[in-house]
Amino acid sequence: MKFAFHGSPQDSCMATFAKRLTAAMQDSGHEPSAPVPGVGLVFSHVDPEHIRPFRRHAQATYIIALLRLPERPDDFLRAAYPYMIRSLANLLIAVVGPEAEEETYFLTLERGYYRIAPQLDPAVHMQEVVRRLTPLATSHLIIDNVFEQDLEPELWQGDEHTAELGRAGEILDAWNLLPAPFPMQEILSPDDFRHVQRLYQIGGLSYGNLSQRRDRRRYWMSASGVNKAHLHDVGQEILMVKDFDEGQKAMRLSVPPEIKPRRVSVDAIEHFKIYREHPEVGAIMHVHAWMEGIPSTDVNYPCGTIELATAVADLVRRSPDPSRAVVGLRNHGMTITGRSLDDIMERVDGKILPQVPMS
């Protein structure tokens, strides 16, 4: 993979970090490059006073914001997350603490954050940083949508399944499992916001999703960036997923005519794989929360990537009953299958831990 740097280091500590990072990337076979269009990975130095994001030309460019926090914040997520969003980055690496005591943290768009254990030898530490970032930077998003206005008129107002989606969303809200979507529009300039929308075609960052099977091949799923406490309107809050187009790497959706549809949740590809493989799975729920004793994926691939979908589908397949599986997504949340959403809600009631373990 070709990688580049953008911006200048905040201080001497970040300059040293960048130098060691470059060496470790090269040792792993990656090639330094200028920050030109088409480069696979850009490390973007964050200047907190004056953020100038690197504007990628394609989804395929992965951006890692590099941030220096000389003082340890009380709440790392709160302190660092806005810098990642404002840098239009996919991941943030922070060097936290006073010089000589600093530690490296990773922060993901899914709000996962974890410390990379310090090592006596900085080169060994940096190898670990590269080992952890590489699978994320080389993963592949499947988030394009193709809308086809072929939804049967009798489904334009929804059916018993969309009603069940609505109920499940209300229950999640009552359980406090729907964190407020991050207010991207408030902290990005109008230009940057349009840029993100054009590139990722998302309306906002929200967390979690729900789906329920309609028939052998199709399922209803919550839309991207909507409030899951209010899932009602077909084509707006709930979409009908009918297929995955391998060639175009896009989800195919059936929508009613004459509406401007919203996009389906970025995790549609994950649900697609599970429904197609297990006809007895009737519903799937994904929340940023945890349960005692569940198996978990090893790598915290980003939401909406084929790699995350495959890792989750592998764990579902290996569970004693794939139609009633609970699978952990490392540093992120969990995906739960069931015969129906009512079945899922009944099974997990009282067992959900709001805090995802981070490692």
Ligand SMILES: [Zn+2]
């Ligand atoms: Zn998620």
